[in-house]
Amino acid sequence: MGKTLAEKLWESHVVHSAAGEPDLLFIDMHLVHEVTSPQAFDGLRVAGRPVHRPDLTLATEDHNVPTQDIFKPIADPVSRIQVETLRKNCADFGVRLYPMGDAEQGIVHVIGPQLGITQPGMTIVCGDSHTSTHGAFGALAFGIGTSQVEHVLATQTLPMDRPKTMAVTVSGEPPAGVTPKDVILAVIAQTGTGGGQGFMVEYRGEVFERMSMEGRMTVCNMSIEWGARAGMIAPDETTFAYLKGRDHSPQGKLWDAAVEYWTSLRTDDDAEFDAEVTLDASTLTPFVTWGTNPGQGAPLNSSVPDPASYEDDSERVAAEKALQYMGLTAGTPLRDVKVDTVFVGSCTNGRIEDLRAAAQVIEGRSVADGVRMLVVPGSMRVRAQAEAEGLDAIFTAAGAEWRQAGCSMCLGMNPDQLAPGERSASTSNRNFEGRQGKGGRTHLVSPLVAAATAVTGHLASPADL
Amino acid sequence: MDKFTVHTGTAVPLRRGNVDTDQIIPAVYLKRVTRTGFEDGLFHAWRINEPGFVLNQPQYDGASILVAGPDFGTGSSREHAVWALVDYGFRAVVSPRFADIFRGNSLKAGLLTVELAEKIVQRLWDDIETDPTTQVTVDLVERQVRWSGEVHDFELDDYTRWRLLEGFDDIGLTLRHTDAVTEYESTRNPWLPSVPA
Numbered sequence: 001m002g003k004t005l006a007e008k009l010w011e012s013h014v015v016h017s018a019a020g021e022p023d024l025l026f027i028d029m030h031l032v033h034e035v036t037s038p039q040a041f042d043g044l045r046v047a048g049r050p051v052h053r054p055d056l057t058l059a060t061e062d063h064n065v066p067t068q069d070i071f072k073p074i075a076d077p078v079s080r081i082q083v084e085t086l087r088k089n090c091a092d093f094g095v096r097l098y099p100m101g102d103a104e105q106g107i108v109h110v111i112g113p114q115l116g117i118t119q120p121g122m123t124i125v126c127g128d129s130h131t132s133t134h135g136a137f138g139a140l141a142f143g144i145g146t147s148q149v150e151h152v153l154a155t156q157t158l159p160m161d162r163p164k165t166m167a168v169t170v171s172g173e174p175p176a177g178v179t180p181k182d183v184i185l186a187v188i189a190q191t192g193t194g195g196g197q198g199f200m201v202e203y204r205g206e207v208f209e210r211m212s213m214e215g216r217m218t219v220c221n222m223s224i225e226w227g228a229r230a231g232m233i234a235p236d237e238t239t240f241a242y243l244k245g246r247d248h249s250p251q252g253k254l255w256d257a258a259v260e261y262w263t264s265l266r267t268d269d270d271a272e273f274d275a276e277v278t279l280d281a282s283t284l285t286p287f288v289t290w291g292t293n294p295g296q297g298a299p300l301n302s303s304v305p306d307p308a309s310y311e312d313d314s315e316r317v318a319a320e321k322a323l324q325y326m327g328l329t330a331g332t333p334l335r336d337v338k339v340d341t342v343f344v345g346s347c348t349n350g351r352i353e354d355l356r357a358a359a360q361v362i363e364g365r366s367v368a369d370g371v372r373m374l375v376v377p378g379s380m381r382v383r384a385q386a387e388a389e390g391l392d393a394i395f396t397a398a399g400a401e402w403r404q405a406g407c408s409m410c411l412g413m414n415p416d417q418l419a420p421g422e423r424s425a426s427t428s429n430r431n432f433e434g435r436q437g438k439g440g441r442t443h444l445v446s447p448l449v450a451a452a453t454a455v456t457g458h459l460a461s462p463a464d465l
Numbered sequence: 466m467d468k469f470t471v472h473t474g475t476a477v478p479l480r481r482g483n484v485d486t487d488q489i490i491p492a493v494y495l496k497r498v499t500r501t502g503f504e505d506g507l508f509h510a511w512r513i514n515e516p517g518f519v520l521n522q523p524q525y526d527g528a529s530i531l532v533a534g535p536d537f538g539t540g541s542s543r544e545h546a547v548w549a550l551v552d553y554g555f556r557a558v559v560s561p562r563f564a565d566i567f568r569g570n571s572l573k574a575g576l577l578t579v580e581l582a583e584k585i586v587q588r589l590w591d592d593i594e595t596d597p598t599t600q601v602t603v604d605l606v607e608r609q610v611r612w613s614g615e616v617h618d619f620e621l622d623d624y625t626r627w628r629l630l631e632g633f634d635d636i637g638l639t640l641r642h643t644d645a646v647t648e649y650e651s652t653r654n655p656w657l658p659s660v661p662a
């Protein structure tokens with residue numbers, strides 16, 4: 001029997017295996033940021049261990065980074081200490097770091113791909129659940145906890161039980177205005193937040209084959225929001241074209257050898273998945289969330305659901321709680337939901353194509369009175385490119401704020417936060433209670449819906465303008 | 466890591482599903498660079514905003530087992546969620562289903578995550594609400610949860626069980642395979658990226 005892509009990736013990284021033990025996997029690249037690493041480096045110090053492969057370890061500052069005044073020391077002393085701790089740890093252990101203000105700094109999942117460090121066939125880990133993003137290149141990429149960060153620093157390996165495999169096949173032509181974000185939100189709404197639990201998921205079918213690399217990253221990014229251990233898409237010509245000529249991409253003969261190998265990284269025709277999910281993209285419309293987990297989503301042209309309509313007890317209770325927290329009434333058309341803030345950014349939708357999409361909608365229009373719109377590029381490179389294309393001018397002319405790169409309001413560890421009761425339309429990936437600031441209410445949306453919402457002041461799609 | 470063999474204590478009924486790690490510990494506590502003292506952040510928003518929240522109810526003071534609804538620990542990979550539970554005094558969490566990363570983190574940090582069927586969790590909730598002094602035993606040796614005459618087996622793979630029973634540290638176990646790592650390293654594809662400092 002043939003093998004799935006996930007199985008090929010897994011098997012090519014097994015260093016040691018024995019019956020009754022987890023497999024020991026080699027890790028090709030370990031990405032590090034300031035939040036989940038300090039206790040891991042400390043663990044090495046206590047045990048007197050070095051970083052085994054500093055050359056396969058790359059650090060950046062993202063979660064705490066203020067998106068204004070980045071050339072001054074961070075005002076919040078606790079954030080400052082965390083960032084300074086990372087700098088000291090990288091210096092002490094010989095790890096390359098892209099600090100605030102550096103031209104290569106940015107969100108960890110944005111900088112790996114743009115530098116050509118994320119390549120097909122690799123294993124990539126990071127102390128961050130959205131590491132699944134890198135699977136868009138046909139890599140096996142997953143988020144790990146701090147104990148595992150320490151383990152990878154010390155050994156460049158990770159003991160893991162092999163997850164099962166799942167295929168998500170999306171076919172059909174998505175209607176105009178339906179973006180990769182809408183596709184993945186629809187998948188999550190269909191499967192629930194636990195639907196991918198215990199699986200390495202491969203996204204397959206014509207919709208993903210036609211999608212750009214950045215769109216594929218948006219999809220793989222949100223794999224964790226339905227519980228999947230990893231998400232991936234087989235590498236193809238789109239992948240190779242994206243990688244060609246990047247800083248760390250192979251060159252010359254090595255490029256040819258790499259492409260030949262990468263081309264073999266696809267699921268064999270006779271391979272079997274442990275589970276399959278299918279979706280018809282032609283039925284999709286722009287999607288938004290109404291609740292407090294990413295599975296609580298619905299088409300924009302529908303209404304806030306009635307909790308009583310859920311048969312499952314725990315889903316009904318969850319929906320009731322969510323509506324209470326979100327300050328929403330069942331039956332309200334989603335288009336009538338007014339927002340205070342619009343956030344365009346994050347590792348889900350903070351890349352150049354996302355900014356272009358939002359700019360295209362907002363060009364020649366203005367942000368509605370009383371609404372604040374924050375545009376935060378995912379990396380300094382994305383920011384520079386957007387400025388070269390004049391996107392910053394479009395945003396600021398419309399009344400939006402153009403910021404420096406970082407995680408920003410995706411999780412509000414920096415000053416970009418929602419006030420209690422404030423409501424946002426956000427291109428990020430999590431609408432959990434308090435995620436964007438204590439008491440803040442988040443609706444997850446695509447960059448197109450975010451921009452249209454900024455213009456109208458209520459949830460809207462470009463077609464409404 | 467401390468060994469885990471058999472633990473008996475009282476339990477807290479957390480009748481909520483989909484408890485994400487942002488609820489277990491909000492991002493603001495993630496700014497710390499130390500590894501202890503996270504108990505003040507545990508379920509912070511619920512403890513502050515909801516006077517009736519279970520951890521605010523004195524009859525559950527001193528409990529060491531948390532009994533939660535399905536999909537506990539979804540969302541962010543923050544191991545701080547596990548540290549907060551442990552620092553608060555929990556030794557085990559029972560739920561019908563855990564998010565993968567949370568479960569992995571907890572079993573590394575010596576917090577036992579026990580999966581029991583939803584209807585058994587319902588009965589356990591009912592019993593501890595009726596009598597909060599109910600003694601619940603989580604027995605890793607027998608892979609059983611027991612209380613008031615109820616006995617339920619749970620699953621945990623032999624390897625993880627052995628590691629927890631012995632209190633072994635994963636890194637130490639992996640370092641036994643250093644030769645295999647060196648050998649693997651010599652076979653890696655030549656084009657793979659590297660980022661020397």
Ligand code: SF4
Pocket residue numbers: 062063107108109128130346347348406407410411428429
């Ligand atoms: S942008 Fe948000 S989801 Fe992505 S790494 Fe930063 S905090 Fe995590």
